[in-house]
Amino acid sequence: MECWGPDGRVDLGPLKQRTVMAALLADTGRVVTQETLIERVWDDAPPAEVRNVLYTYVTRLRRVLASANGEGEESAPVHLLRRSGGYLLEADPDAVDVHRLRTLTARAKGPGLDDAERSTLFRAALAGADGIPLADLTCAWAARAREHLVRQRGEALIGYAAVETRLGRPATVVDALHQALTDQPLAEDLAAALMTALHHAGRTAEALEVFARTRGTIASELGVEPGAELRRLHEDILRGALDPVGADRRTAPVLRRGGPDPAPVRPPIAHRHRAWAEHPVVRPHMLPAQIDHFAGRPEEEAAIAAALTGADQPSAAIVAVIGASGLGKSALALHVAHLLREEFPDGQLYAELNGGAGPAVTAQILVRFLRALGVATETLPDTVEELADLYRGALAGRRVLVVLDGIADEEQVAPLLPGSPDCGVLITSRDHLAGIGCTRVIVDVLREAEAIRLLAAVTGEDRVRAEPQAARVLTELCGRLPIAVRIAGARLLTRPHWPISRLVARLSDERGRLDELVHGRMAVRDALDHGYRSLDKPARTLFRQLGRLDDDHFDPRLVSQLLGVDQDTADDVLDQLVASHIVRPAGRDDHGKPRYRLGGLARLYARDRAEAEGTDREARRAATLSLEAHRDTRRIAGAVCHPRGATLLPRTG
The missing domain is CATH 1.10.8 (Helicase, Ruva Protein; domain 3)
Structure with a gap:
């Protein structure tokens, strides 16, 4: 008996009569009272003499079933019987698609089976369960039953996908999962199953697209982010940390149709570091809470995670997030640090330096870290060098993530670096930290x-x-x-x-x-003031002067004129603004000379600083140079429009 979609085999008569049949099929083998049937078929608006109408429908259905069976009711495989207070539909549950789905799904999830046997059962369960269940029935009961049946089918499909993936055949379920997710675009468990299957089929880019579409749909329809499990799966795929497949083959590669085998999966951290994991240690968790409403920088997140969790390295993995103030470096670092907590099971150390420098600041941080690692306060030495030695010894053999927010320069960070290759270090800084070997992730304004x-x-x-x-x-x-x-x-x-x-x-x-x-x-x-105060006096002067210009683009020659110094000196000052991410390179002009830009809110702030701190001499110089630059632009435009027109705009003053 097919109830998943329109029958196409047996004409069950008018809509209400078909609804009666569906209501009986839903409880095959159980008595359905007349009251229940009336409620299911007519909701809250039954017709007059509804019991007579119901009796008429049941009588017609008996005739239809007898005709369909072909051998009379006595030997028919389906019996529609009157029982005290209601009706009973007797049929083989395996002949009713919805019961077959439930029964075979339960067997597939039961104990004592291998994955090949489970796959066969799931495939049989899903064989007749396509289309929209009870598609043409419009009553409230049918709507509730339809939702329940679709959910059951989705659960069976997810189980089937998991089995097929473990068997190395993830591609076989991709199309069915795509269709199911199209029908239920808010179903995060289906999205997760599809993403997992696509990733293990070697189609990771498609898996990430599924997450993006699902996230957009959920945000549009519900106004929220996807649940934690789906976000965690997305993050695992991004950083290549998704568990390998295979029931008893934790390090076995996934079989893919076409293309090379994927890289071998690294064994779990607990196995790689069993020597120290067997001994109890103090595990600090110093990370502050993540900032609310993190903007999301998926490319940068993936780069940081990959660098911190990559293949074994001879020394601690160090990643520096570099950028100007206000760009969200700290939010990005904390977000990724929280994502990687399980990758660093021995704990996380955190210090916010805000650019503060000097041995006293470094010593304070080392003392905090050592206490967090369980070192008794009375045993702590006095000098930074001795504290750093003790700190590296405390981290030896452990897998700890150290987050240093607001590092001023490489001199400040050096004593805080672990010696253990099992540790990771995540730094935020405005400085490029050229003196240390690290992976640099440059952040800019948001896309x-x-x-x-x-x-x-x-x-x-x-x-x-x-x-x-x-x-x-x-x-x-x-x-x-x-x-x-x-x-x-x-x-x-x-x-x-x-x-x-x-x-x-x-x-x-x-x-x-x-x-x-x-x-x-x-x-x-x-935020902008923080970056401005970190500049030396010539760089501050240049910054203010740039804010007075009419144009936000300029070249090094104009910098020399603004400062009244030779070109080499001007280039050194300009380089400081570029290194601080305040001024940005802006390509080259028609003659191949470099151009730079001070734009956005930084330019408005530079103008404010010029009005508050600048001198009249600086203002006159900037005004004169802006006027000359404007005249040069007009002269070039005139020359282009009039081949002999360069003299139309003579230079004066």
């Missing part, structure tokens, strides 16, 4: 989609969806700087009566934009 996603996470998906163009303009006015987008979102969140366009209008005035980007203890100006 447009990331900035909008951050704004939606803070202020609410509905508001961003209601004003998509205003949301894009707002993130651009914030320079796609994470702290600025976060502040803008927080201001909107606390002002639910404001449309996004109102904040856009307020930020459109450049003179007051930095004053608008303040919320509570967060202020864009404070």
Whole structure:
């Protein structure tokens, strides 16, 4: 008996009559009372004389079944019988698709079977369960039953996918999972099964696309992020940490159709470091809570995770997240550190330095770390060198992640580096830390989609969806700087009566934009001030002068003129701004000479500093050079438009 989709074999008559049959099939082998049948078929609006109508439908169904059986009711495989208070449909449960699905799925999940046997049972269970169950029935009971049956089919399909993947055949279930997820786009367990199958089939890019689509659908429909399990699976795939498949073959490669075998799977950390894992140790967990509404930088996350968890190395893996203030370096580092907690089972050490330097600061951090590692305070030495030696000894043989937030330079970080190759170090800094060997991950302003996603996470998906163009303009006015987008979102969140366009209008005035980007203890100006104060005097002067220019693009020659120094000296000062990620390279001009740019909120801040700290001489010099640059631009334009027109705009002054 097929109840999954429209029958196509036996004409069961009008819609209500077919509903009666479905209601009986759902409880094959059990008495269904008349009251239950009436409720299932007619909801809360039964017709007059409903019991007579029901009796008529049952009588017709008996005739239909007798005709279909062909040999009379006595020997028919299906009997529709009257029982006290209701009706009983007697049939072989294996002949009813929904019962067959439940029975075979339960057997497939039972003990004592190998994966080949489970696969056969799952395949048989799913054989007739396609299409939409009870497709043409419109009553409330059918809707509830339909939802339940689809969920059961999904569970069976997920079990089948897991078995096929363990057997090295993940590609066989991909199409069915795709279709199921299309039917149920919010079903995270189906998305997880599809992502797992695709990854093990060597189609990791497609697996990541499935996550992106599912995440977008859930955010659009429900206004939330996917659940923790699906996010964790996505992160495992990103960093190549998904458990290998195979019932008893934990290190066996996954078989793939076509293409080379994947790289061998590294054994679990606990096995690689059994020598120290057998002894109890103090496991510090010093990571602070992750920042709310993390914007998400998937490429940078993957690069950091891969560098920290890669193949065995002769020394500790060190990753430095480099960028200017306000770009979310700390948020990114903490996010990844939390993701990798299981990769570093002996603990996580954390220190926030905020650029503070000197032996006293380093000594304080070493003392904190040693105490966290279980070293008695009374045994601690006095000098940084001795503390560093003890610290490296305490980490020997352990797998600990050390997070150092706000390192000023390589001299400061050197005593805090473990000697053990099993450890990892994650650093944030404005400096490139050229003196240490590490993987450098440079962060810049957010990509447009990331900035909008951050704004939606803070202020609410509905508001961003209601004003998509205003949301894009707002993130651009914030320079796609994470702290600025976060502040803008927080201001909107606390002002639910404001449309996004109102904040856009307020930020459109450049003179007051930095004053608008303040919320509570967060202020864009404070973040930019932090970077400005780290510059030496000539670099600060240049920064202020650049803020006075009419154009945000410039070349090294203009820097020399602004500072009134020779070109080599000017290049040295400019290099400091570039190294601090305040000024950015902007390609080359038509003559192959380098160009640079000071843009976004940093340029507005430079203008503020110029007005607050600059001199009249600096202002006159910048104004003169801006005017000359403007005249040069017009002269070039005139020469292009008029071959002999270069003299149309004579240089004066």
